[in-house]
Amino acid sequence: MMTLKVNGQDHEIDADPDTPLLYVLRDDLKLNAAKYGCGLGQCGACTVIVDGKAVLSCVTPLLLLEGRPVTTLEGLGTIAQPSPIQRAFIEEQAAQCGYCIAGMMMRAQALLLRNIKPTDDEIRAELEPHLCRCGTHMRILRAVHRAAHLMQTADASPVQRSAP
Amino acid sequence: MTISRLIASLAAALSIAAAIAVFAIVWRPELSAIAPPEPHSFDAALVKRGRALAAIGNCATCHTVRGGRDFAGGLPVPTPFGTIFSSNITPDAETGIGRWPEAAFTRAMRSGVDRQGRHLYPTFPYDHFTHVTDEDDRALYAYLMTRPPVHAAARANLLPFPLDQRVVVAGWKLLFLRRGRYQPDPAQSAAWNRGAYLVEGLAHCGACHTPRNALGAERASARFAGGDADHWDAYAINAQSPAPVPWDAEALFGYLRAGWQADHGAARGPMAEVVSNLSDVPDSDVRAIATYMAEVFGAPTPERQRRADDVLAQLKSPTVPAADTNTSGAAIYAAACATCHMTKRSLPYGGVDLHLSTAISAADPRNAANIILSGIRPVEGERSPIMPGFAASMTDAQLAALLGYLRAGFSDGPAWSGVAETVVKARGIQAASLQTSPPPQTAPVEASQRAQP
Numbered sequence: 001m002m003t004l005k006v007n008g009q010d011h012e013i014d015a016d017p018d019t020p021l022l023y024v025l026r027d028d029l030k031l032n033a034a035k036y037g038c039g040l041g042q043c044g045a046c047t048v049i050v051d052g053k054a055v056l057s058c059v060t061p062l063l064l065l066e067g068r069p070v071t072t073l074e075g076l077g078t079i080a081q082p083s084p085i086q087r088a089f090i091e092e093q094a095a096q097c098g099y100c101i102a103g104m105m106m107r108a109q110a111l112l113l114r115n116i117k118p119t120d121d122e123i124r125a126e127l128e129p130h131l132c133r134c135g136t137h138m139r140i141l142r143a144v145h146r147a148a149h150l151m152q153t154a155d156a157s158p159v160q161r162s163a164p
Numbered sequence: 165m166t167i168s169r170l171i172a173s174l175a176a177a178l179s180i181a182a183a184i185a186v187f188a189i190v191w192r193p194e195l196s197a198i199a200p201p202e203p204h205s206f207d208a209a210l211v212k213r214g215r216a217l218a219a220i221g222n223c224a225t226c227h228t229v230r231g232g233r234d235f236a237g238g239l240p241v242p243t244p245f246g247t248i249f250s251s252n253i254t255p256d257a258e259t260g261i262g263r264w265p266e267a268a269f270t271r272a273m274r275s276g277v278d279r280q281g282r283h284l285y286p287t288f289p290y291d292h293f294t295h296v297t298d299e300d301d302r303a304l305y306a307y308l309m310t311r312p313p314v315h316a317a318a319r320a321n322l323l324p325f326p327l328d329q330r331v332v333v334a335g336w337k338l339l340f341l342r343r344g345r346y347q348p349d350p351a352q353s354a355a356w357n358r359g360a361y362l363v364e365g366l367a368h369c370g371a372c373h374t375p376r377n378a379l380g381a382e383r384a385s386a387r388f389a390g391g392d393a394d395h396w397d398a399y400a401i402n403a404q405s406p407a408p409v410p411w412d413a414e415a416l417f418g419y420l421r422a423g424w425q426a427d428h429g430a431a432r433g434p435m436a437e438v439v440s441n442l443s444d445v446p447d448s449d450v451r452a453i454a455t456y457m458a459e460v461f462g463a464p465t466p467e468r469q470r471r472a473d474d475v476l477a478q479l480k481s482p483t484v485p486a487a488d489t490n491t492s493g494a495a496i497y498a499a500a501c502a503t504c505h506m507t508k509r510s511l512p513y514g515g516v517d518l519h520l521s522t523a524i525s526a527a528d529p530r531n532a533a534n535i536i537l538s539g540i541r542p543v544e545g546e547r548s549p550i551m552p553g554f555a556a557s558m559t560d561a562q563l564a565a566l567l568g569y570l571r572a573g574f575s576d577g578p579a580w581s582g583v584a585e586t587v588v589k590a591r592g593i594q595a596a597s598l599q600t601s602p603p604p605q606t607a608p609v610e611a612s613q614r615a616q617p
Contacts, residue, residue: 018499040504041552042542053556060557061499068559121231129541 004065006031007075017063021055022046024062025072033073033102037131044130047103048072054110073102076109085109088147089140096134104130108144116148190334192281195271200255200262200313206306214307217300219444221293221366223308225437226250236260236314241287242394245380246323248287256313269305270298274343276333283333285321286340286380295346295365340381355448359456362449369457372398372434388460390527395593396433397530399522403462406526408519408575409472410464416454421447422512423548427476429516429523430549432535440543471576475519482506482517485573493569496562500554512549518574525575529567529583533590536563555594560587 004013006029015024025031025048034057037045041059048057049071077083082090085105095101104127111118111126118126123144132140218224227235227250237252255262261269261279268279276290277283284290296304326332346365348357363369372393374382383389390400399406409415409427419425423439431439442450464472484502487494505515518524523532539553558566564583571580580586 017495040550041539042550050557055557056552059500059552059554061496063495063499064557064559064562 002062002066004062004070005068006070007072008069013062015062018061020058021048021060021062021065021070022057025057025070031072031074034106035099035102037099037103042129042131043100044103044107044127045100047106047130049106049110052110052113054107071106073105076105083109084150085112085143085147088143088150092139092143092146094136094139094143096136100130100132100134101140104132104140108140108147111144112148112151116152118144118148120145189338190283190331192271192275192277192283194281195265195268195279197263197279198265200257201309203310206310210303210306211310214303214305216445216449217304217366218307219441220362220449221304221368222438222441223253223304224441225434226287227253233312233314233316235308235311236316238316238319240319243287243380245327246321248285248321248323249319250287251318252314252316253308254311254314254316255309256315259315259317260313261308262313266302266305269308270301273301273304275341276337283330283337285330285333286336289368289371291341291382292365292368292371294341294343295361297345300366336379336381339379353455355452355455356459358449359452359454362453363456363460367453369401373401393434395530395590396435396534397526397528398434399526401457402460405461405522406577407522408475408525410468411458411461413451413454413458416457416461417451420450420454423543424511424516426511426516427520429521430512430540432523432540433531443546479517479519485569487569488572490565490569490572492562493565493567494573496558496566497569497573500558501566504551512547515549515551518570521574524570525577527577529571529580529586530590532567532570533563533586534594536566537590537594553594555591560584560591563587 002013002017004011004024006025011029013024013028015028022034022036025034026036034048035045036058037043039058041056044056046056046058047054049055050060050065051068073086077086085108089095089101089105094104107127107130108123111123115122120141123141127140127144224234226239226241227237229236229238232238233254235252235254237250239250240247241250252260254260257263264272264279271277272279272284272288273290273293273296275294276286276288321328346361349360352360370382370388372391373388375386375389375391377383382391388400388402389404391398401411405411407428411419411428415425415427419428419431420439420442423436424430430436484494484498484506501515501518505518507514521532523535526532535551536558537553537555540549540551542548542550554563564587567580567583567587571577
């Protein structure tokens, strides 16, 4: 039994300490935003934030997380009140099938936490470990810039969607 | 003539002689600039040969900044004396070598002097390149002069006085630059001689793998006994090699060709770039390097071979080493590492059994820490080893515990000292590397382009 702090809430987890965080999030806590992609830490779909940094939850066993706060996409905002990164991805329609997007948003969020005005190159470099087979990369880039802008202006009014 | 006048004349004569000697050592003439040659004036076959040679020489690695234009220079090379920035070796007329005649290029390779006659710092490894033949220099020149010119001015070196005075380099050369062609050994095979020529010359393996003295020169008495490459341990590649299983020519060939070898693991850090560049090089040259290096490693002693056999035998029925007191390190290994490193899945898709890992058997934990933090990125378009990095998921204490356990459980060596410091330093370097753009794509060129110059 260990205590895991996820999205600000403590959970008593009854799982082997070597269980990957992803399984605990999805199976025990029913937080399904983080996706199982490759299981080898190579595609980025399972990315969550630990201690402010993007972490691949499929290759992160529980025992590394004692006392360290975990944030999933569900922790950033709600459907009624999306966070800037969520709003920006919606407004740019950056998802096609959407499987990779939760991971992309989490790493983008981690990037924006330490660099509020990233350049195109910095965003590309940061998101390089994430695979997207639909090919919405240009929209993802725009969405990250938009999120950066939203975070800076804390502007809550809907922004006009750019043409596809 | 009085005695005092005689002495005065003698002293004057001696100081004139000394001045001439110093002048002869220091002064090098400027070679006339030429109009940048047309790329089409070079023979395509020569350019193609130059391309393979440049890959062996690993030129692009130092002369290209991450994410920057090829050969445009500007890469900071940290040395114990200060930081030296690599130069622009594209054929740009103003900032590159566009106005260099071939004679200037050959002189730079042979004696570390630029076209204008200035001494070059030995971070440019002319102590090795001096052995390159005229013919190969000509091919390298043809290759570089046909690259796209990039306008990129050199960055000023960060060196303290008096090292910022290039004349001091003349003294260094007097002490350490041994010019001379490679002399083939008639008792050895053609492949061995080819390998020796490449390893000692253009490939400049010793630049990283041989320790350096206080003046930054390779220690002749400790050839290939291990040195530093950036923040990595460039392992000893002679009889002192820390590899648990001794290297032989076949294993070296496979490793240099593919970037990984089943009994040794994957090339990482600066060596990954070396191997990636070698993918441009014909099999015969890679085999020649392997042939020569196998002799430098030497045949293992019976004792060493016995230990290697023990390790290999034990792999047939892998067991997780007991943890003694370091239970947290053991638990991390079992949870985060064993799923890849202790399966029957072979390289490159599974991890190497860490009993075989040179990083774990090496004298210090630098390379192991670097690899665990950064992981291994896949090579685009190639079958290559992969490993996720654990920088964000492991704390310093967790990584230190893991390293301690790996050392105790997977090598015969004594416990590492300074693990905590190494972890902190490795993390700093890893974080700094994230601030830059992504590394250049490690597959050198599209496969379809490889045959072209």
